[in-house]
Amino acid sequence: MDFLGKQVKAHKIKAETKYPGVLKKSGDIIFWLSADERRVPLKLEAKIKIGSVKASIIDYKKGNDKL
Known part of the structure; x- marks a missing residue:
């Protein structure tokens, strides 16, 4: 995929939402x-x-992996 002007390998995931009831x-x-x-x-x-x-x-900074 083209992301911020660069070609990046990415997984595309489609999520369906459904709400029962009147609406x-x-x-x-x-x-x-x-x-x-x-x-x-x-x-x-x-x-x-x-x-x-x-x-x-628009920006990503790796956090502390220690929990």
Whole structure:
């Protein structure tokens, strides 16, 4: 995938949402995660009732792995 002007290997994951009941909402959210061992969330797109939402990571700093 092209990400911030670079070609990056990524996994594309599609999640379906469904809400039962009177409103019966449904939609798809698509996530792109880096294909390395960190699986950093790179981008997401979701369709909503009034349009769509798109988000991309702009900076990443590795945290402390010790818990």
